[in-house]
Amino acid sequence: MGRTLFDKIWDSHVVFQEKDAANGNPSLIYVDCHLIHEVTSPQAFAGLKQHGRKVRRPDLTFATMDHNVPTTNRSLPVIDGDSSIQMHTLRENCTEFGITLFDMISPQQGIVHVIGPELGLTLPGKTIVCGDSHTSTHGAFGAFALGIGTSDVEHVLATQCLWMYKPKSLSIKFTGTINNRPGISAKDIILSTIRHIGISGGIGSVIEYTGEGISTLSMDQRMTICNMSIEGGARAGLIAPDEVTFDYIRGRPLAPSGEELEKTIEYWKSFLATDSETCHDKSVNMDLSRLVPQVSWGTNPSMVVDVTENIPYPEEFADGNVEQEKSAKRALEYMDLKPGVPITEIDIDRVFIGSCTNARLEDLMDASKLLEGRTVSSRVNAMVVPGSQSVKRAAEVRGIDRIFKDAGFDWRESGCSMCLGMNPDVLAPKQRCASTSNRNFEGRQGVGGRTHLVSPIMAAAAAVEGRFVDVREWF
Amino acid sequence: MKSFKFICDKAIPLDMINVDTDQIIPKQFLKMVKKEGYGEFLFYNWRYQNDGTLLTDFVLNDKRYSGRRILLTRDNFGSGSSREHAVWALRDFGITVLIAPSFADIFYNNCFKNGILPVQLERQNVEFLFKNSENEDIVVDLDKQKVVCCDHSFSFLINEFHKRMLMQGLDEIGLTLELESAIVEYESKRRNHSSA
Numbered sequence A: 001m002g003r004t005l006f007d008k009i010w011d012s013h014v015v016f017q018e019k020d021a022a023n024g025n026p027s028l029i030y031v032d033c034h035l036i037h038e039v040t041s042p043q044a045f046a047g048l049k050q051h052g053r054k055v056r057r058p059d060l061t062f063a064t065m066d067h068n069v070p071t072t073n074r075s076l077p078v079i080d081g082d083s084s085i086q087m088h089t090l091r092e093n094c095t096e097f098g099i100t101l102f103d104m105i106s107p108q109q110g111i112v113h114v115i116g117p118e119l120g121l122t123l124p125g126k127t128i129v130c131g132d133s134h135t136s137t138h139g140a141f142g143a144f145a146l147g148i149g150t151s152d153v154e155h156v157l158a159t160q161c162l163w164m165y166k167p168k169s170l171s172i173k174f175t176g177t178i179n180n181r182p183g184i185s186a187k188d189i190i191l192s193t194i195r196h197i198g199i200s201g202g203i204g205s206v207i208e209y210t211g212e213g214i215s216t217l218s219m220d221q222r223m224t225i226c227n228m229s230i231e232g233g234a235r236a237g238l239i240a241p242d243e244v245t246f247d248y249i250r251g252r253p254l255a256p257s258g259e260e261l262e263k264t265i266e267y268w269k270s271f272l273a274t275d276s277e278t279c280h281d282k283s284v285n286m287d288l289s290r291l292v293p294q295v296s297w298g299t300n301p302s303m304v305v306d307v308t309e310n311i312p313y314p315e316e317f318a319d320g321n322v323e324q325e326k327s328a329k330r331a332l333e334y335m336d337l338k339p340g341v342p343i344t345e346i347d348i349d350r351v352f353i354g355s356c357t358n359a360r361l362e363d364l365m366d367a368s369k370l371l372e373g374r375t376v377s378s379r380v381n382a383m384v385v386p387g388s389q390s391v392k393r394a395a396e397v398r399g400i401d402r403i404f405k406d407a408g409f410d411w412r413e414s415g416c417s418m419c420l421g422m423n424p425d426v427l428a429p430k431q432r433c434a435s436t437s438n439r440n441f442e443g444r445q446g447v448g449g450r451t452h453l454v455s456p457i458m459a460a461a462a463a464v465e466g467r468f469v470d471v472r473e474w475f
Numbered sequence B: 001m002k003s004f005k006f007i008c009d010k011a012i013p014l015d016m017i018n019v020d021t022d023q024i025i026p027k028q029f030l031k032m033v034k035k036e037g038y039g040e041f042l043f044y045n046w047r048y049q050n051d052g053t054l055l056t057d058f059v060l061n062d063k064r065y066s067g068r069r070i071l072l073t074r075d076n077f078g079s080g081s082s083r084e085h086a087v088w089a090l091r092d093f094g095i096t097v098l099i100a101p102s103f104a105d106i107f108y109n110n111c112f113k114n115g116i117l118p119v120q121l122e123r124q125n126v127e128f129l130f131k132n133s134e135n136e137d138i139v140v141d142l143d144k145q146k147v148v149c150c151d152h153s154f155s156f157l158i159n160e161f162h163k164r165m166l167m168q169g170l171d172e173i174g175l176t177l178e179l180e181s182a183i184v185e186y187e188s189k190r191r192n193h194s195s196a
């Protein structure tokens, strides 16, 4: 019988399995790469120490600081005492256990899911874990990558393995492409997909994204898609590696190189593909030919409309489901929005271009192109937070920082920043933000703050107009 | 880890779908490096006003429900962030059993590492509990995999491994370390074959 790409990665990582695997016993799965950060690792290290255990493979473990680093001048001391303790704790743990750390001041520092691929740690066929739900990002390379809790971080540190029940496989196939459709981006693809399958549509599954709509995307765009797999409830997202993937990997500092890499690529080509579409447990088709820019209106990432639509009525959104209707009513109240109003009539106060979803070089280039010769509305406070120091440098070499600054954006140091507001970058209560991040949950960007998820181009246009616009009209 | 086998208690009804971990424990409480003491911050933004006073209309602040150890809720509980702090906060608050039609994957998995039993029941049975359990005891028996309330008994499914972990309060890492030889063998096999 044929196997999916996911089946193949899974099978090649089973370390141990009780005989009656089908009978409720999990598999022990080997982890090829373990990424850690300051917020979800301290208790794991404390647990290790308490039991006198070692890190089994410090050489397969990599650390960075991203969640609560300040995005202002890095030469100044970190004012927030708690954040500073977490960073200090990570530094100590990495030294004690011999783990490579990309510290706050490292030229490679950045959001963990941005630097993994940049450094060449993210490779096809690997299993990758991190104490962070957006680890799904790395699936864009054909790696099985998933977020785990702190107890599992401790387990992986100690054993380099994880007990897992095999997830199901869901294929989402995209017909049509967004190429040559100015104003439409990968973020619109994934937002409309989550709107379609719902935020629990992927529970218990690994989603493999396939079809012309995916193969025509760049790696930066594919990462945006896989990144938000978790917002559809999925365990992981996957895209089969192809020439676009291999080109991205060539020349990455920690990836294999030269002949060794080319040999490995041949192996990936022969091995890492789903045998036939019928191998998946479930399939969904999405047509991209009529996709338009998306804007979220509610407090979860399935509460999304086309930019040409109005804020929905709760009954309309719920489609007969009482619980959904209640949740939509609550969302409208929290967001202070009225049903029936065009989404383009909503005024915004803040713009955040950043996060592991949309702070790679291409995202910043897309937004900056739109901003050339334009200025941010006087009502709006706008900031760009590059995903990593490498992204920041690459943007500065191209003069992208200048375009942002000239337009009136704040140009910051790299980190998670206002994606979750653990550092000083937060929304004030009632402030409304056009954000390129991935979650519009209540209070996510600051207590009482209101988040609308959009693509980088849509965020840039919103900054200029002070409200959402159908950015296609600007091309 | 603490073991769990059986409980008989009343439930706190949290009648909402898609409760995400950002609500269960907001980010400002992820800055601690310890594993205990999160109970007072559970559902912080829903329990407290900006000035720190209690919001009386939230179920967790309702005196009628105080001290109850079962949380009854709706679909997709624990979605979003992987933060295990969400489970620590529930545990420290005194919750031992969660009942819902479905849970988010990472959250579900995190529960078992901390002595919390997430019970997945059919939607209509959860509905029954919401309608009838206000002042009634609910019995949750892990060994028998049953929830009993008002003379109704509902079975639930749970993986053997998770069940054993909770019933015996197992140290999962210790267990895995006993398989050291299998891990070593796997690593050497991988070294000898292709780099993929």
Ligand code: SF4
Residues within 6 Å of the ligand: A066, A067, A111, A112, A113, A132, A134, A355, A356, A357, A415, A416, A419, A420, A437, A438
């Ligand atoms: S950018 Fe946001 S979603 Fe991504 S890792 Fe950081 S906090 Fe998590």
